[in-house]
Amino acid sequence: MQTSDTSAAPSADTRFPLPHTDRVVFLKSVVSGPNISVGDYSYYDDPEHATEFQARNVLYHYEHVGDRLEIGRFCALATGTTFIMNGANHRMDGPSTFPFPIMGGAWGEHMDLLMGLPSRGDTIVGHDVWFGFRTLIMPGVRIGHGAIIASGSVVTEDVPPYAIVGGNPARVMKMRFDDVTITxxxxxxxxxxxxxxxxxxxxALMAGKLDDLKP
Known part of the structure; x- marks a missing residue:
């Protein structure tokens, strides 16, 4: 009986897991900072800018705002998967939404007007989540384990575990399994x-049933 060679398993600390290409990157090797974390083996696939994920795909993530982006283990992020963070918010209670103070000059004296902007909190992605091409995740969303986000979706609300969502705004299209199996x-x-x-x-994990899993 042939057994798996666990010594040949890929290292989660590898930057480029695929041979002869740098389009796929294990994300934890290219993110940094106190407010972002990515679990082992979660990867981003981009033929041009894979290693620039944090700068190009995690937008308006300012440390002083304090919100976190957490991505679990074994997640697959297709090209263009983008997270909008709470730093994108503008004031909406006055006649104008323009952020005058950040432009400097005399306008900079009014930075207090930008304090305490609304926040939806941290953005949390569970484990084993698959993001399709050019998905957009809005601030404060929580995506459950095993979910699938269809290409081009705009996710504005929480996603249940093992749901398939799609559209703008994204809605549950179907559940991957019945309630008992999900539990x-x-x-x-x-x-x-x-x-x-x-x-x-x-x-068994890729093409089997739960009862096929070995202890």
């Missing part, structure tokens, strides 16, 4: 398993 998957939390156990179960 079992969440209880199994395979993304927390040891690397050896994951490696031994790859065929």
């Amino acid at each position: 079992r998957l969440l209880d199994l939390a395979w993304w927390d398993w040891s690397l050896e156990r994951i490696t031994a179960n790859i065929p």
